[in-house]
Amino acid sequence: MRFILTFLLLALIFIQPVQAAPQIMVNIPEYRLTLVEDDRVIKTYIVAVGTHYEQTPTGTYLLLAKEMFPIWVPGSKFEDKTPIPFGPENPLGTRWMEFAPAYGIHGTNKGWDINYPVSGGCIRMYNQDIEELYEHVEVGTPVIIQYETMVLEEKPDGLYLKVWPDIYHRQLNTAEHFASLYAKYEQKYPQAPAPQFLKDGSKPEKAMTEKIASPIAAAVQPVPTLLPPKPEFHRQ
Helix, strand or coil, X not given: CHHHHHHHHHXXXXXXXXXXXXXXXXXXXXXXXXXXXXXXXXXXXXXXEECCCCCCCCEEEECCEEEECCCECCCCCCCCCCCECCCCCCCCCCEEEEEECCEEEECCCCCCCCCCEEECCCEECCHHHHHHHHCCCCCCCEEEEECCCEEEEEECCEEEEEECCCCCCCCCCCHHHHHHHHHHHCCCCXXXXXXXXXXXXXXXXXXEEEEEECCCCCCCCCCCCXXXXXXXXXXX
16 A cells, blocks of 8 residues: 555656647748647747748758847858847847757847848747747747648638748649649539639739638438328227
């Protein structure tokens, strides 16, 4: 009995409830960073990403380091390698969170450069946004960076297609890619038409959302008519 009580006591001490861990998810063409916890969106932020020539890498990473008021060390493309302390000349802004060597999520020293492909490959945020995000994540938080130019989203009134410009020219806005996305919804939304830009070969120049199908109404079964039973006659 004493052994059982000791085991239960140790279990209460060392076994902690499993808590949902946050994840950072980024979709490059969308210019959006989303904080997700337990499959629930906590908040979405507007970001800047790398240019076509210095692209933000895709893949699954972990936060390696966090730093407040970081010092910026100019990279290889700069002749002057003098470190720049925190201040108006430092492009990292007020926070730095590294997810790969030389790549991180950071603030900005400007106010106009978010929602564009203008960075050297890092993910850039407004200072007030990264300061908020900084407090919700820790070293080791997963960072998932994707490049999706088309996404299908199911809503109560039907199926919607979200499209973003192919800023890295990876040729993903194609009929074949649309068909692969649509395959999982085909039974519920049969014969959904392909969007017009796929038919005429045009390239979306801005983000767009289009409803492409409505759910099929369930067939109404006729309600059987219940007739009163025929009276039975008995001879007296």
